[in-house]
Amino acid sequence: MADLNHPGSEKEIGQTTGAAPGVNGSHATARDYHNPMAHIHSNQEARLPAFGGEFQPGLYRSVEARKFANPAPLGLSAFALTTFVLSAVNLGARGVSAPNVVVPLALGYGGVVQLLAGMWEMAVGNTFGATALSSYGGFWIAYGILLTPNWNILGPNGPYASPATQAIDPKMGESAVGFFLTGWFIFTTILLLCTLRSTVMFFLLFFTLDLAFLMLACGAYANDNNAMDASKKLTQAGGGFGMLAAFLAWYNAFAGIADSSNSFFLIPVFHFPWSEKGREIRVNKSERDTV
Incomplete structure (x- = not known):
């Protein structure tokens, strides 16, 4: 994801190296650099690839000495x-x-x-990625326990x-599930x-997920009120928004995996124009047009 504090520069890469070294020793072209998931490093300093596969909208962390692959x-x-499976059921x-x-999917x-x-x-110094992935991992474990007979x-x-009746009381059971889902909607x-300063595709992931939690929570409360x-x-x-999420x-996972060393095509993630990377791209384009 985007390094908001230390954005890279396409112009800088082009002037110093002509092509930035990519994964497995391959060389990335300017087209690769426009893919924020491309694994690109300049000769001056190793930098986190921009938004999407890196789960990095927060603080900058150098990747120069890290020995981990990208876990996002x-x-x-x-x-x-x-x-996907839960949304199909919903x-x-x-x-x-x-x-x-x-x-089994939720637990495993x-x-x-x-x-x-x-x-x-x-371990790689990514606060946002650690918070998001660990939390949703905990969500699925908790949800799996909730459904375990x-x-x-x-x-x-x-x-x-x-x-x-010794049967589940919807006035309590559905409301309890609604509380559970409402908490995840807030998070x-x-x-x-x-x-909001990342990419369109990454923003849409969390936007659709947020709506999925909201719809499912409201569905539980409606069941509580006998509005079947x-x-x-x-x-x-909620299932529809979950399917989109x-x-x-x-999509974002593929963008984080694919680069010129393993794929014939790269997918765009569309930087917001007000993001650091979006402004940088506009500046570089303006400079090329001027030249």
Whole structure:
């Protein structure tokens, strides 16, 4: 993600080296440099690639001595697949309505693997990446526990069961799930605010995820109020926004993996014009046009 404190310069790279060395000793062209996920370093100083695969909208950290690969695409991929499956269930795809199929993904891939990716982000000095990936890894582990029958959190005879019927009391159970989802909506809003100077694709990832949490939380509260039709539509809306978030996460993950050494094409992530990188690109373009 974008290094907001020490942005690189395409002109600088072009003048000093002609082409910046990329991953595996390959050389990146100016076209590669416009892909903020391209693994490009100038000869003067190793710099974090710009927004997207690096999960770096915050403080600058030099990557000169780091011995870790970029963990963000792994975390994004783990998040994307688990979100995709849950969103398909929320949409009621092919008549599937029980979310228990998400449990193994939530505990294994979306949970443990994403949590590990967040810890590796911590190791490379990326505060935002560590916070985001570790937190969503924790979310999936918690959600998997919530759905695990042996824990019986939302099951019959559980803590939210009615004493009279021993069945889950929607007045408590659905509200409790709504509290759970509302908390994640608030947290995601905080992260969303940290992407406003990044790229369009990265911002859209958190924007759609934020809306997914909001719709699902409202769906739970509507169920609590016996507004079953509204609850169903809100849950489906949450599934739709979750599906968009999943594909945007895969998009950003691919942008963090692909460069000239392994792909025939690079995908754009579209810097906001008010971002550091956006202003830099405009300045470089203006200088080239003047020349």
